[in-house]
Amino acid sequence: MPKENPLSALLSQLNKEYTLSEEFKTRVSNLIEKLEGLNLPNEQIQTLLGKVRETYERQVLVESCREESRKSLTRIQDA
DSSP: OOOOOHHHHHHHHHHHHOOOOHHHHHHHHHHHHHHHTSOOOHHHHHHHHHHHHHHHHHHHHHHHHHHHHHHHHHHHHHO
């Protein structure tokens, strides 16, 4: 049985850890699938692991701010 790619393993973990839009998760998943086809050195994989985690953390902020903005707009429109 082949060893799971570290990027796929991280993606799976982050998808369980964070509740994000399906669009975002699909885009990252597609990108990781493309990267898995490349024979990357371990150093580059480690860098990518950090970047993927940072991207997820930023996306949490983006999506939460977006939701708060929608709520504020709705309150303003209802007033």
